[in-house]
Amino acid sequence: MPTAARLLRYWPDTAYLRRGIVYALSFLALAGTGWLTGEHGYLWSATASIWTCLADRQGTAAARMRALGTVGIGGALASALGASLSGSPLLALLVVLAAGLVAGLVELRGPAAALCLKLLYVVLIAACLQPAEGLPIATYAWTSSVDYLLGGVFACLVCLLLIPSQRDTRPRTEVVAVYDALLRFADFLATTAPAHDSTPHKQEIRLRIEAARAAVTARRGLRDPLGLLHYAYAVAVADAIFALLIVAGELRERAGDTHGLPLAYAARCLADTQEQVRQALARHAPDLPALSAMLTRDLRGLVAQRPNASAPPPYQSALAALAQHPGFDRWRERFVWPNTGVTAMLDRLAHTLADLAARDARVSRHALRLALAGGLSLLPSQIWQVHHSYWVAVTVIMVLSPRLQTTRQISFLRFAGSLGGALLACGISLMHPTPTLALGISAVFLAAAYATRLAGNAGAFAFCLTPAVILFSWLGEPAASSSHVAALRGADTAIGCLIALASYVVLAPRAELSRAFRHSLDALAVNAVYLRASISAARALSAAPARLEALRVAAGRASTRAEDTLAQCAAELDPALAVTHRTLHATARRMAALAGLLRAGTESGEIYTKPVPAVQALLGDLEARLAEVAVRPGHTGVTAAVAPARLAPLTPADPPFDRFLAEQAGYADNHIDAAHHTVARLRTLVAEQALATRSRLRGVKAG
Structure with missing residues (x-):
């Protein structure tokens, strides 16, 4: 019984089984038609059905149609291109290399788009390796394209008709997720000790807010409905509350258990807001104007004077800044949709190309590996006329990933x-099944393969897919031994895994070291610039909310990217180096929190006079030091030049805002010193690991 219980853990969910059965029925209908009519074109259509169904995923009808249409209909063009190149090995190799680069670069668009392009890449290589059987190239290319299009369109229709799609709830789900994350952060601040790290909560909220904004923008059309403005207002309110919680977290970390912040009250207010947002957006037709009015009223309750009367002055300033957040009508007058014109598109394209052109770009190196592996799997097959070796390309493309550790794991499981x-297929072949029975067994295994793939079990997916493809291939070659076909498939799988791993030897992933270093310094620079802009606004008492808000968002994005990069390549870094990276990220986050605290004091609307000259001079020195942190981290020339003299202690007779700025200047000094020290240590550790791995990194030296 315990053994059976352990095996049941790997049993796919019922929904996955249903989807697998539908996909297998699409294949069975086409393959059965081909067997009954004797038309080999239907076998290629059945193959098209296999690849098209692999591209299907859970989601809305529009998202599913994009994925299915890309493989099912776009695959016909790839099939025609590959078939037209089947007689020109050298030209086919050049096209496969170029297509591999494109398929690898699409990894930027996410895993769903990357999978679709990988499947098209498989179709292209498979079509290049299929024999023309004496037909003219043009006729063969047209026939191959039409047969694939038949199978792809049939699979699209079966998937869309028999598998229900999800309702497009954007941006409701994303907005609710933002307020859920805010509530978790508020509960964390109210119930846990100050020593606990709040960075994961901040990172989650930033990602949720970015996802909600992207969802709102994605629903825009030629006419912007008023409802989307209400959703955008809900996201703006959540972002303003997030800024307040960042200030609360910074003050709580400084004061420890004696912070005196009304965090329990803030958590209760956010619990009420989250519940009302969830209930309002759960309706089929939500009352969005009422939701916006409710959010404005809840903001007034959050900044109420009586519950927050005992809060420290910096938190009172943050509450005053939050109280100035406009209602929906005033906010709508100043709101501008993100620029989606040609200029913005060109800017995004330039940033993307610059990121791809970096010598340590993960996606670019993955694209080169994919093109190299695809070429290695194609060239020997064309030289020795081994038409079944497209399975090598299938294995290479499905196994290869941007991460070496993932490729190793998937290679072993696959x-x-x-x-x-293959051994199971050999055992089945020894029983000499009839073609009809072999086709039925192939469909059963194919259904199990789809279900296990949806469940995320790579080993079981390969175990079920291999006998399904072997038995199906045997139908196309009834004179061949199924045991021989099974042995060839096993050998092709082994060769494909070896090619995928060998591509990392040619393009070894030593660039992970450089990429983590570069992204960490970028995050530190952006956060230093944000803190410098906040200090400048406090010194001149000229608040620029739009500019500071843009810098805050940029700082959050840069920190999130650096932390994601470190999480992706932590396995390739020394433990001491990974810890130093995390220390630098924490320093950058503290700079952003300090900037938010300074903004709260400046934008509270309670300050009318500029700081005294001595405080302004101190802040000016801080701006110079922060500029050095942004441009030349790890070098302290400006620190020595601006004189180490500190401001004389202020007295209670001095203005409260001056005392507040002097106190924050001390924290800023500590953050700057910590940043310089951490970057210097980081350079030393990076240089030592680069020397140990015999790789050269620009701008890094030991000692």
Whole structure:
């Protein structure tokens, strides 16, 4: 019984089984038609159905149609291109290399788009390796394209008709997720000790807010409905509350258990707001004007004077700044949709190209590996006229990923599953099944393969897919031995895994070291610029909310990118180096929190006079030091030049805002010193690891 219980853990969910059965029925209908009529074109259509169904995923009808149409209809063009190149090995190799680069670069658009392009890449290589059977190239290319289009369109229709799509709830789900994350952060601040790290909560909220904004922008059309403005207002309110919680977290960390902040009251207010947002957006037709009015009223309750009367002055300033957040009508007058014109598109394209052109770009190196592996799987097959070797390309493309650790794991699981599946197919072939029975067994295994793939089990997917493809391939070659076909598939799988791993030897992932270093310094620079702009606004008492808000968003994005990069490549870094990176990220986050605290004091509307000259001079020195942190981190020339003299202690007779700025200047000094020290240590550790791995990194030296 315990063994059975352990095996049941790997049993796919019922929904996955239903989807697998539908996908297998699409394949069975086409393959059965081909077997009954004797038309080999239907076998290529059945193959098209296999690849098209692999591109299907859970989601809205529009998202599913994009994925299915890309593989099912776009695959016809790839099939025609590959078939037209089947007689020109050199030209086919050049096209496959170029297509591999494109398929690898699409990794920027996310895993769904990357999978679709990988499947098209598989179709292209498979079409290049299929024999023309004496037909003219043009006729063969047209026939191959039409047969694939038949199978792809049929699979699209079956998937869309028999598998229900999800309702497009954007941006409701994303807005609710933002307020859920805010409530978790508020509960964390109210119930846990100040020593606990709040960075994961801040990162989650920033990602949720970015996702909500992207969802609101994605629903825009030629006419902007008023409802989307209400959703955008809900996101803006959440972002303003997030700024307040960042200030609360900074003050709580400084004061420890004696912070005196009304965090429990803030958590209760956010619990009420989250519940009302969830209930309002759960309706089929939500009352969005009432939701906006409710959010404005809840903001007034959050900044109420009586519950917050005992809060420290910096928190009172943050509350005063939040109280100035406009209602929906005033906010709508100043709101401008993000620029989606040609200029913005060109800017995004330039940033993307610059990121791809970096010598340590992960996606660019993955694209080169994919093109190299695709070429290595194609060239020997064309030289020796081994038409079944497209399975090598299938293995390479499905195994290869931007991360070496993931490729190793998937390679092992796929090889083990394929070996077991090949042995199982050999066992089935020894019983000499009839073609009809073999086709039925192939469909059953194919349904199980789809279900296990949806469940995320790579080994079981390979185990079930291998006998399904072997038995199906045997139908196309009834004179061949199914055991021989199984042995060839097992050998192709092993060769594909070896090619995928060998591509990392040619383009070794030593660039992870440089990429983590570069993104960490970028995050520090952006956060230093944000803090410098906040100090400048406090010194001149000229608040520029739009500019500071843009810098705050940029700082959050840069920190999130640096932390994601470190999480992706932590396995390739020394433990001491990973810890130093995390220390630098924490320093950058503290700079952003300090900037938010300074903004709260400046934008509270309670300050009318500029700081005294001595405080302004101190702030000017801080601006110079922060500029050095942004441009030349780890070098302290400006620190020595601006004189180490500090401001004389202020007295209670001095203005409260001056005392507040002097106190924050001390924290800023500490953050700057910590940033310089951490970057210097980081350079030393990076240089030592680069020397140990015999790689050269620009701008880094030991000692």
